Amino acid sequence: MGNKKGKILVAEDERIDQIAFERFIKKEKFPYDYVIAGSVKKAKIILEKEKFDAVVLDYMLGDGTAFDLFDKVKGAPIIIVTGGGGEEIAVQAMKAGAYDYLIKDPEGNYLKTLPLTVENAIKHKLAEDALFRYQEHLEEVVRDRTSDLTKLNKKLLSEIKERQRIDEALQESERKYRALVDNSLVGIYITQNHIIKFCNQRFAEIFGYQNPKELIGIHTKKLVTPEDWELVDREVKTRETGRVKTSNYEFRGLKKDGTIVDIEVLGSRIDYDGKPAIQGTLIDITKRKHAEATRQESERRYRLLAENLTDIIWTMDKDLKFSYISPSVTRILGYSVKEVKNMSLRDILTPSSLSVIEKTISEKANREKEKSQSKTLLPTMEVEFKTKDGSTNWFEVSLIFPPDQTETSWAVSYTHLRAHETSLHLVCRLLLE
Secondary structure (H helix, E strand, O other): OOOOOOEEEEEOOOHHHHHHHHHHHHHHOOOOEEEEEOOHHHHHHHHHHOOOOEEEEEOEEOOEEHHHHHHHOOOOOEEEEEOOOOHHHHHHHHHHOOOEEEEOOOOOOHHHHHHHHHHHHHHHHHHHHHHHHHHHHHHHHHHHHHHHHHHHHHHHHHHHHHHHHHHHHHHHHHHHHHHHHHOOOOEEEEEEOOEEEEEOHHHHHHOOOOOHHHOOOOEHHHHEOHHHHHHHHHHHHHHHOOOOOEEEEEEEEEOOOOOEEEEEEEEEEEEEOOEEEEEEEEEEOHHHHHHHHHHHHHHHHHHHHHHHOOOOOEEEOOOOEEEEEOOHHHHHHOOOHHHHHOOEHHHHEOHHHHHHHHHHHHHHHHHHHHOOOOOEEOOOEEEEEEOOOOOEEEEEEOOEEOOOOOOOOEEEEEEEEEEOOOOOEEEEEEEEO
16 A cells, blocks of 8 residues: 555446546645546446555446445445536435535536545544444443442342341340340449449449439439448559459448438449449348348357357258268267267167167158148157267157158258266258258
């Protein structure tokens, strides 16, 4: 192709116009290679074999018109040239897809505008092609982006649904937790620098308040007796500073009306609003403390009575092994308390007396199915005990079975035992568990 800008097809059936075109080409140095076809038929054959950058078609050809070649031109811009066509043909040509329309004049002046028209047509086509490729690229990008967005939307929808599910589960969990906290039988609280940040209804009730809102923001010192404040302050600080993560202790609290209440608290360190805080639970142990004190006093009095009696008091399990025995055993039978605790009733009764006791226990166990709600007092028995020095003594024994025992847990109480030949007394208690 040399230095030519491209290649064009010229369809012209008039020989004189062909010659005029060729003369112009040589004179003006036409910047395109060209092929001339003298008929529609020949032009079709050439278009089947070759590709052109532009096509210049005379409207009237000997065997047809330029419109007969439009469907054979493969993407090249079409320029229509005619000597006798009017505006109607020009409009028709443009509608059919022609790029431009030139009118032949007898002087051949149209040839002067032909090179520029061809160049503009080729540039226009190149621009159209570039635009088309760009549009295709854009469409491909849009398709890809649309596909990506569709996938992203699906992912987002899935994530939204999952987040909604998580949020709903969280809300349900929070609802259950709130219900658990609000209805808890123990007081629940959060404090920071001794200031109450949160507490539940039970916490308020323990300290004599109707509503937790009454306690929010107050200093915990208001809820502690002055005597126990140092203890509480020390325990809280050891947790807030991290030296002790969890602690359990008791203190005496002050109710709203000034009443003292015994409190057991379990607390641990947490972060609350980005700062150290204490979260814990507490219970009212006032009744338990009173019951414990009552029990201890009762045990103290019982032990005082038992250890100062001239008789013997002891307790045993269901295998007749001693779990407790009063110090009077040493004076009466000669054994130390320590010695007797390593013995059983079988070691200090003669065989015949042991048989009597075991028979009584067995008969009592068989009658337990028909036990009454009052204690059972059995007839007095006489049994023979072994002393540490090897001798034996006879004692009178009465057995009492308390009513609050189960079939495998009941007691035999030796309430009054009297030696045959002495004035000694022995009081024993047998507990079968």
